[in-house]
Amino acid sequence: MLNKSTLSTLCQSAIKASIEAGQLIQSQVDQPYQQHEKEGGYSLASQVVTEVDFKAQEIILKHLRPGIAQYDLGLLTEEAADDQSRLYKDYFWCIDPLDGTLPFTEQRAGYAVSIALISQSGDSVIGVVYIPDEDLCYSAIKGEGVVLNDQPFQLGNSSDDHIFHIYMDSSMESADYFNALKDRIKQWAEAQNYGDVVYHLGFGAVRNALGVLSNKHACYIKFPRRQKGGGSIWDFAATRLIFEELDLPVSNSKGEKLHLNAPETTFMHRQGVVYATRESISEMVLRLEF
Numbered sequence: 001m002l003n004k005s006t007l008s009t010l011c012q013s014a015i016k017a018s019i020e021a022g023q024l025i026q027s028q029v030d031q032p033y034q035q036h037e038k039e040g041g042y043s044l045a046s047q048v049v050t051e052v053d054f055k056a057q058e059i060i061l062k063h064l065r066p067g068i069a070q071y072d073l074g075l076l077t078e079e080a081a082d083d084q085s086r087l088y089k090d091y092f093w094c095i096d097p098l099d100g101t102l103p104f105t106e107q108r109a110g111y112a113v114s115i116a117l118i119s120q121s122g123d124s125v126i127g128v129v130y131i132p133d134e135d136l137c138y139s140a141i142k143g144e145g146v147v148l149n150d151q152p153f154q155l156g157n158s159s160d161d162h163i164f165h166i167y168m169d170s171s172m173e174s175a176d177y178f179n180a181l182k183d184r185i186k187q188w189a190e191a192q193n194y195g196d197v198v199y200h201l202g203f204g205a206v207r208n209a210l211g212v213l214s215n216k217h218a219c220y221i222k223f224p225r226r227q228k229g230g231g232s233i234w235d236f237a238a239t240r241l242i243f244e245e246l247d248l249p250v251s252n253s254k255g256e257k258l259h260l261n262a263p264e265t266t267f268m269h270r271q272g273v274v275y276a277t278r279e280s281i282s283e284m285v286l287r288l289e290f
Helices: 004-027 051-071 101-105 170-174 178-191 205-212 233-245 279-287
Strands: 035-037 048-050 074-077 091-099 112-119 124-131 136-141 146-148 163-168 196-201 218-222 273-276
Touching: 004 051, 004 091, 004 112, 004 124, 004 136, 048 051, 048 101, 051 074, 051 091, 051 112, 074 233, 091 101, 091 205, 091 233, 112 205, 112 233, 124 205, 124 233, 136 233, 163 170, 163 178, 163 205, 170 178, 170 196, 178 196, 205 218, 205 233, 205 273, 218 279, 233 273, 273 279
Parallel strands: 074 091, 163 196, 163 218
Antiparallel strands: 035 048, 091 112, 112 124, 124 136, 136 146, 218 273
16 A cells, blocks of 8 residues: 555656656647557547657656656556556556547647556556646545646636536547437436537547536546447546546446456446536436447
8 A cells, every 4th residue: 555655756756757748749749750550449549649659658657667666566558568567566557648649640639648546456546637738737646636737626617507518539429329319418408407518529538538627517428339449548547536536426337436457458448438527417428328
């Protein structure tokens, strides 16, 4: 068991790592770089990787390696093979050096750096997210609340009381159930007296989750799928803890705890995810089946 002092030290390393990696990422937005395809999930977003992803990963590892050695931590990072250390170490770092590579390559908002420390049981104890294009760094230690750029973070009072915001992956827009989904949500929103429903598509998973925090009434939805893909552990590890520390609903599509260390795969496609600003919104999403 890592004590509070150790967690604080490790969190500071992750914060420094995320900011340095994020600054590198932002410096490359309009520069030429090599782009490749990798074996990912069913969507284009999961199949795109650039040399910037790898450079950002190396910066992060430079900061985290001393702590990995000192505290015997495992490691899971998107741009390297799963060495299974997550299954036998007490804790492991889970890294997404550039979540939202597709929006990054298209020079639009939606990308972030995500770093989390996860227990072998699949629970985040540290979560750090840096948003390069906005210079925002969110960090959380289990039981210690959320910090944004060195200041305690609290949910703001958004003025859009009558608007319901939904964040989802672009791939859902082409799903055969999308129109039916919109109809169901519209009916619910009207019954709740919302004046409008606004859909946000095209961000990476990390920015989708954090986008929810910028609205009073919002959710981020991913339904379970049979196809491999649909997000991996590193897409949700840091933001799950941020939502838990803010006492906001976050779960899989069955309303269960979002498990972050399934032995058989790093993919989360069979779980689905629900992030929301209110229990009533989460409960509505959990009743949807598509």
